[in-house]
Amino acid sequence: MASDEIQSPELSVADQLDSEIASLRSQVESLKQELKLQTATLITSESTRQILQTSSTRANDSSRLQELSKRADEQNAHKQQCLYRACASITTFKVRDPDPGAVDDGKVLGLRFEVMSKSRFLRPYYVMLNRPYPNSRHLRVHRHTVPQCIPLSGLAARHLPPPTAKDDYDAPKKQDLSKFARTLRRELVRYHNRTAVIGDLRSAAGLESKKGKAKELKDPIADISAADAQAKQIRVEWSDGRTGRLIMTDDGDIVKMVVQGENGQDRESVKQLIGESVRIEEVAKRLESA
Amino acid sequence: MARLSLPTTARLSSTLRVDPTNITVIKALNRLSRPSLLSLVLDWLDERNQSLCPPLLRRPDAEEYEDEDDFYPPAQSLSELRELYEAMQLRKGGRREVVDRVLEGDWRYGLSLYQLAMADLQYLYDHPGSLKWTAYRIQRLQTPGHEDDAEGPEIADKESITVPRFHPSTFLQNLQAEVLPDVKAHYNFDRPKGMPLLLLRIFIIDSPYNTDLAVSTRHRGRPGLASSGSSSSATTSFDASRTIYIAFPDASPHIYISKSANAATASSTAGGAAGEAKSLRALVVEGVPKALSRPRERYALKGTGLSTKNLGAMLAVKGAGRANAAGGGWSVYAGTETADLKADNPLQTLKTLPTPPLSDASSANDDTAENTDYGRKRRRLVDPDEAEDEKQQKRARAAAQARFGDAAKVDDGKGVERLDVAIEDPFPTDTAIPPPDGDYDARRGAGAGEPSRRKSKGRKSILDLSLSQEDLEDVSNERGRGRANEEGEESWAPRVRLSFHGSHVFAGLRQLVEAGIVDGERMPGWMTGEEGVTAGAVRHGRIKGFRGSGV
Numbered sequence: 001m002a003s004d005e006i007q008s009p010e011l012s013v014a015d016q017l018d019s020e021i022a023s024l025r026s027q028v029e030s031l032k033q034e035l036k037l038q039t040a041t042l043i044t045s046e047s048t049r050q051i052l053q054t055s056s057t058r059a060n061d062s063s064r065l066q067e068l069s070k071r072a073d074e075q076n077a078h079k080q081q082c083l084y085r086a087c088a089s090i091t092t093f094k095v096r097d098p099d100p101g102a103v104d105d106g107k108v109l110g111l112r113f114e115v116m117s118k119s120r121f122l123r124p125y126y127v128m129l130n131r132p133y134p135n136s137r138h139l140r141v142h143r144h145t146v147p148q149c150i151p152l153s154g155l156a157a158r159h160l161p162p163p164t165a166k167d168d169y170d171a172p173k174k175q176d177l178s179k180f181a182r183t184l185r186r187e188l189v190r191y192h193n194r195t196a197v198i199g200d201l202r203s204a205a206g207l208e209s210k211k212g213k214a215k216e217l218k219d220p221i222a223d224i225s226a227a228d229a230q231a232k233q234i235r236v237e238w239s240d241g242r243t244g245r246l247i248m249t250d251d252g253d254i255v256k257m258v259v260q261g262e263n264g265q266d267r268e269s270v271k272q273l274i275g276e277s278v279r280i281e282e283v284a285k286r287l288e289s290a
Numbered sequence: 291m292a293r294l295s296l297p298t299t300a301r302l303s304s305t306l307r308v309d310p311t312n313i314t315v316i317k318a319l320n321r322l323s324r325p326s327l328l329s330l331v332l333d334w335l336d337e338r339n340q341s342l343c344p345p346l347l348r349r350p351d352a353e354e355y356e357d358e359d360d361f362y363p364p365a366q367s368l369s370e371l372r373e374l375y376e377a378m379q380l381r382k383g384g385r386r387e388v389v390d391r392v393l394e395g396d397w398r399y400g401l402s403l404y405q406l407a408m409a410d411l412q413y414l415y416d417h418p419g420s421l422k423w424t425a426y427r428i429q430r431l432q433t434p435g436h437e438d439d440a441e442g443p444e445i446a447d448k449e450s451i452t453v454p455r456f457h458p459s460t461f462l463q464n465l466q467a468e469v470l471p472d473v474k475a476h477y478n479f480d481r482p483k484g485m486p487l488l489l490l491r492i493f494i495i496d497s498p499y500n501t502d503l504a505v506s507t508r509h510r511g512r513p514g515l516a517s518s519g520s521s522s523s524a525t526t527s528f529d530a531s532r533t534i535y536i537a538f539p540d541a542s543p544h545i546y547i548s549k550s551a552n553a554a555t556a557s558s559t560a561g562g563a564a565g566e567a568k569s570l571r572a573l574v575v576e577g578v579p580k581a582l583s584r585p586r587e588r589y590a591l592k593g594t595g596l597s598t599k600n601l602g603a604m605l606a607v608k609g610a611g612r613a614n615a616a617g618g619g620w621s622v623y624a625g626t627e628t629a630d631l632k633a634d635n636p637l638q639t640l641k642t643l644p645t646p647p648l649s650d651a652s653s654a655n656d657d658t659a660e661n662t663d664y665g666r667k668r669r670r671l672v673d674p675d676e677a678e679d680e681k682q683q684k685r686a687r688a689a690a691q692a693r694f695g696d697a698a699k700v701d702d703g704k705g706v707e708r709l710d711v712a713i714e715d716p717f718p719t720d721t722a723i724p725p726p727d728g729d730y731d732a733r734r735g736a737g738a739g740e741p742s743r744r745k746s747k748g749r750k751s752i753l754d755l756s757l758s759q760e761d762l763e764d765v766s767n768e769r770g771r772g773r774a775n776e777e778g779e780e781s782w783a784p785r786v787r788l789s790f791h792g793s794h795v796f797a798g799l800r801q802l803v804e805a806g807i808v809d810g811e812r813m814p815g816w817m818t819g820e821e822g823v824t825a826g827a828v829r830h831g832r833i834k835g836f837r838g839s840g841v
Contacts, residue, residue, distance in 0.1 A: 086637065148544075149453055
């Protein structure tokens, strides 16, 4: 017992020290981050740029100064890139394919699609294009990070068709990169909007929070989830065993809803859930106010 | 049992009982470990499963059980049985004890097909590498514009922008319609834990009946029927190779079809059965696209050149995520970890953008600058050789990061165990040895593979490298062979086939790059796994057919 009593304060002292070290480390990290941020802000400010320019004309210690101005340029370029990315949701960049056997000397054009969801920028989607066709400037999708639920291959076949062979008498197909990018972005945004609205429905039905208002209703909704890859169909399950399926268009207009109860179709619950709504967002609002 | 057994096309019911003396049943239970067997039995004893796998219980109103010889007197209630097996869980003992109790005691009148399916699935979860999976892509076909075109060749609708949707029960109904009436199948859906996919187990029995007759090995009280073909066919039809698994990954237009990993050994022992299993598999592969199709919406399966034992690897390359068409070094663009998100956010004003090394000039310069700095500092302290080594190591690591990105780590659980590549590049013409076909072949017959190895060495460093490495063993150079090509003599191409084996082929390659054995900058792209295939033909340093683009 005595040894226990001695040990426990020792242990706690060790624990205290450990936690102190951990907190100090995290403090160091955040301070470093702060320092970086301040440096970045300072280096790109207008006054710094002026000082750099005036002192570069005098040119005393050129190597340090050059490094500094190089950093400033880089940071400025990055700032500009971020601005473009935040405002125009499609941006392009160039990459080099590291594969030594890559076509076209590894020149790759990257398209970057910014998508926002829940008032946050998601990880952008990338589509890399290259020119694998001999004697042709036609582009082809090389690599991409677009999920499978977006029909990228169909869009690519429509807007970036491969060059026609010589013995083909069809009119040469034209590639339309900007249309491809625009339609792809539209698909991406629509997909995210659909998944977001399903999230809204869930939180409106009190499924997201632990103790929501789910208890207040008589027959609470047990689950709402996307029923297919493209999130165009929504599965609704009630706690009393009714199940429903709601189909919406790409843009979120309600097409149809069917609920199966114990005795076949249950039109009453459909009416209860969607009422006069035309768009899926209205259903979420109805659920919220119910 | 129904009085009349009429041949039908209906599926086998899950409640159908298989005699416990059947060799398949004994095998299925005996290959499980004791703990998983016990947890399985407790699953069977769950209230919800009672309709599918009821154990033998003593009737409450029956008199005292009298059979003195019965080693496993039936329990009185489910809870009693459950307690019994739970006690077994705590106790140490052999598997034998449990198997005997199940087969001779509580389920002495037979295990239902559902129970068999559960046992098989449990084995699969315990041994995830026991099956080899092949990925197929579900591709939309063009709807024929005219009736006459309907019989024509299938043309893929490349411009389709619908993503195939899959509904389990509808799919099963349609698949059932595709299966021939003289074959009966039992279907069981399951969702493995921790994997975003739906697993369908198909167990096929050669029998026209969908009653007990289909699964019985002896026909009680019916000697007339048991005498000839039906009983013997029933025993042969109970073969593990007649089980096919189909996996449907969530939100991905692919399906994975299993192939028993030890099919090769099976073929050596019983060639007929393996061949049968193959044709059965072909039947299913043929039936699946038809079952997925709907009126005016036809689908076909297209091979992807990817087959592996690791479902995790399969899901990474052909799943729902972002990494499908961004393997290898491109995976830096596909990560969705918090760090990736933070670094690659337009609101992130600090310049910490993830630029893959070697891909843009500035970062490469940074690296070298750092390297020389580092080297200079070190040189004062240690001898220059060591510093040089360090420099090279660092360079090799940067190259590995450039080529493999965040993929192909040893412990990522996405290992592919085999990669087969056939190199079809034309033979370089500037070498001293002229390639006259017949002469060369004759020499090869005597030289047993050695000459072709030596020759290909000069072309690329891949070969000698893989020869020197143990985990890249088994480089099989097929017969170098002259091929008549329209370009004439210049395009003579030796048939070189490489196959890489190991628990995680691409991680092994990455380690070789990191160790500086493989030159990371000159290594061809297919060695990084970015093409997402495990078998392919290489021409001009690239896998043929624009693999890895996901289009």
